[in-house]
Amino acid sequence: GQIYNAQKIADLFYKLNGDAKNPHKKINHTKGFCALGVFIPDEKASARLDIPLLDKASIPTEVRYSLSGGNLHASDKSKGRGMALRMGKDDWVMVMTNAPINFAKNPEEFGRYLEIRIPKNGHVDQEKIKRTTQEVASFRNFAHYMQGVGVTDSVAHTRYYSTHTFYFKDKQTQRFLPARFSFVPVAGVHDLTHAELKRTGNDFLERDFKDRVAKAPIVYNMVLELANKNDPTNDTTKLWHGKHEEIKVGQLRVQTYKGHGCNGEVFMPSMLPSGVEPPKDPLFELRNEVYSITFSKRQ
Template structure:
């Protein structure tokens, strides 16, 4: 009888070991990005947020901030800026809904911030991140849209993100785009010395304005950079950096969830983007793990993964 049990269950045990759940570590995610957006003829190609341009300006902290961040004791901090589109196509249309803004605040990149115009992420875990990329990789030159639809409907994170993006318009300008941290960071309070969980966004002083359907038909595929140069030649493009402090039951370790209801807000200061700088920064890396004293990193499962993937892909561009 014992021999029979062994003969029945040993193959199942061996099967479970040989078919263990796939690990989606940073190297695996980087490989998937290259399968999706890479170019065999150009192995040094940037594989996400490929299309973009560079700018510079200053970050002006608010003097009465309740936060204990020594960097913000300066009156004006030099800042490098990169605007981008999501995806790996260097010739992507600016009518894309997916936008990015990356910052290096301080002469020594004291605070590096990487944001998108979406308040939430498409994946909660490394496994979801990997599966999201996998379902979009072409097979025999064909992207299986039916499979993407089916998988998206079956995964809450994918489904919520698809609904969120469907409701988003296409903004007229980077000057009319709001950019979000997505992750929850922790900010040191001067009075209590506690670290307060908060998400933040860069809110355009000119307001968020989207293109109408008629305007979308009229504009070309490369209007953002031209519009930026025209605007910045007249006056700086200005954003308020606004912290939204977490309430007791807000999910601080899940980037796929929105926070609802009223939240206490703190405006840290203003970013003033003053000068167009061409494309020199496009090949550089902006590492969001570079944080100033008084700011601690997110605790969700994707933040460290993002930094590791950035390191891997940056090294391949050299």
Template sequence: MRNTKVVIFTLLFSLHYALWAQSKTDSENIAELFYTLNGDAKDPHKKINHTKGFCATGEFVPVKNITNTYNIPLLRESTIPTQVRFSLGGGNPKASDSTKGRGLALKIEGKSDSWEIVVLNTEINFAKNLEEFVKFFEIRIPKNGKVDSQNLTKVTKETPSFANYEKYLSTIPLTPSVANTTYYSVHTFYFEDTKGRSIPARFAFVPVAGEKGLTPDEAKKLGDDFLLKDFKTKVASKPIEYKMMLILANPKDKTDDTTALWSGKHKEVQIATLKVEKYAGEGCNRDVFMPAVLPKGVGAPKDPLFETRNEVYSITFGKRQ
């Protein structure tokens, strides 16, 4: 009789656990995946992606008369104070700056509206849907202290999105400075024009100083922490500037797939200049920048990852408090 009770209890517990796991949202599961990969038991409030970074302040300066083309009231303001964060991808706070994955995050705080932007130095993402997103990180979880490199290579080759992203990464430059790095939206947003039309576009922050690359040997000579040092040197003499360019979608471009590179010529429109002026310490590293905070006149992406991305940011920010 006792054994029967144990069996029944075990079955009920298993059922309860399965239902509990199923009830968890995709966002919660993805957040847990990041903590499995990059978390630290000694520091439960640690930032678990783009962990290494530094803060700055600057100005977002809309192009004069741009609201004659786009119905975005925020862009009527002449100069908008902006909080800036530069970062490296991954969860290692001591990662080498020779890491290719980089990010730029902005809080553009206008008088009557605001815009939070998170952009990367890659034009595309590694996953087109939630299933691929989870798989990409699951194959990187160490087992018995080691990542199964054979399985990682196998799955990457078998998954077109992963293989496409790995090939793309090999083509982008390792830059010596944030002032020589282009940052991209990856997602397609929708910009309302003055005729009431919703115009699909990706956008990029293009460095006025131009994009430059490093050879592996040049990167080695710079050490592991060259980006902040270079940044402080540059802003001591003048602001680092970027042109914010809208890249308007062509009719056949995939606007709901963040793994798709747009090919051919595209109309580009500059809507603002970002001027990064001053180093502001590391206080913003525990802050959150939410891509879902959009000004009136800018519509959210329609791909499968954008909403979940914002939910994950909310969950992980809550854990850092």
């Protein structure tokens, strides 16, 4: 069978999203814009967790909002959204999407998901995509999840998820607690209605962002959801169900529009502060290797 290592996955990304006329474009989450904000750690979180970075009163944070996929001109009415954060100077980098799960639990599934979408002789095999989406449980679950998701009217009304499970050092026990995190918009999640979807153009997120931050910061609470005993921690395709203990880590306040300068940068999810350990699932390391390859191809 095929070996889906980082180079193979990067090659597939270029086959799917590459542009011979623009070889240096970002190959996934291509359409995006940049902003600046501050992260204010919560006092209770720095008492509970042994993460020295959280002892700071505030941490300057670079923000990149994006759409999933390699199309620089994708419609903002597409559902897949991203938010990448760089706290301090790569002190803590978080790369999230608006879905708590993804479509693949291992490199083979990830590679196959890309492969079936690559045009052959200029033709995308929609039948094969449909068939395979039904056959592979991870693809089917993700498609089903995304069907139930709306198109939000603003990045200020979108919740962003870590998807992977990270490990956070408990101050009292010095043990690492498995948890998923998310950035919950304080203004709530709001979807466009059918009527609004019809009359809205394809480019509204960036303008909406500029209008908002001219008046007030866009605010998110960063929340950890601690794993319960039987929650899957090494499978990014599985939702967690039921009640979970939550820890509010702090608040992100996004204040300043910064144009498109950060679009060429890379956000490496492996940049973690002392007190946070990386995920153990079969995709996280591969993911970081792929980002290194695609970033170096942009230079």
